[in-house]
Amino acid sequence: MNFSSKLLENAVNEFGNLPGIGKKTALRLVLHLLKESKEDVDTFASSIITLKNNIKYCKTCHNISDFDICEICNSFKRDHSLICVVEDTRDVMAIENTNQYNGLYHVLNGLISPMDGVGPADLMIDSLVERIKNQEVKEIIFALSATMEGDTTIFYLHKKLKDFNLKISTLARGIAFGGEIEYADEITLGRSITTRVPYENTLNK
């Protein structure tokens, strides 16, 4: 790209470093911000700086929070004997949006991925073991992605936790609601046949 201004080029390069944002999109975003008022641009820029400078992570579950202990971990209405293990804060938000879960969370901050150089020591695994030792936890739910990295992480965690007196479960896998059989991938369809459930069990949902 031939930029007519070094300052413009600099800003476009910064935006272009964001994931999924190419040079053309970056240019569109920067030109959009240039048309906004100075106050709006300041508000935009300071929102991310304020976040970076003041962000806290819950000391118990490591979710992003404005407080030392997050609202979920602090709530008396939640079931403290149930911990759902997730990859990051987006998964917490996704599960909270379902309104189907009333336990606590534990954010690992990633998944084991030797290809990306992420090992167990990089994740919040020790503090999960500590929580299980010190709190009265009855069940752990692994809500991790159905990928190689997710499965590896579950395998590792299971080995670490299997000697505790705990129920360990993972998310149900199968055909999505609204999903059409003919478009389901073979592995999912095959597994959902071998792990079929009695029809009566689906009625009391």
Added chain:
Amino acid sequence: MNFSSKLLENAVNEFGNLPGIGKKTALRLVLHLLKESKEDVDTFASSIITLKNNIKYCKTCHNISDFDICEICNSFKRDHSLICVVEDTRDVMAIENTNQYNGLYHVLNGLISPMDGVGPADLMIDSLVERIKNQEVKEIIFALSATMEGDTTIFYLHKKLKDFNLKISTLARGIAFGGEIEYADEITLGRSITTRVPYENTLNK
């Protein structure tokens, strides 16, 4: 979305206000920046603030520039008798990338669009007329989008400029290079038949 942090929600809303960026993408971008170092986040934020505070527009052609008169307008190598009228700085960059044009530009900063409340007075039209009066301009090229707004703007500009002793031209319209006939839209295909060119003219390209 259920945000676990007001600061996070605030930053996501700011990013979500950018054109073409939805809430989910905004969250992904913000979480990406959160993982970066404090210096990198400062560099990102200050790049757009510095741009906004120090941006200049060329006093002649109104293109974004670091100087009062942009490098193109200041260049002795360019043909100063030729002005290409464009909508915004992105069009200047696109045309510069072709390496096929050696004249000057005039950035209108928009197109006439009554639907969006943009009239001729909102565009840099008067200064274009001034340039034509004061400089020795031989030809004006309208390089505006082939849309309703573009055509309206060309129509208006043509009326304003037709009494000057000027050659006025627009971009050639037709089937794109590499374009397949069967996928061309009807208007383009129909027009490219009625405005067909002698085969010999295409050989000296």
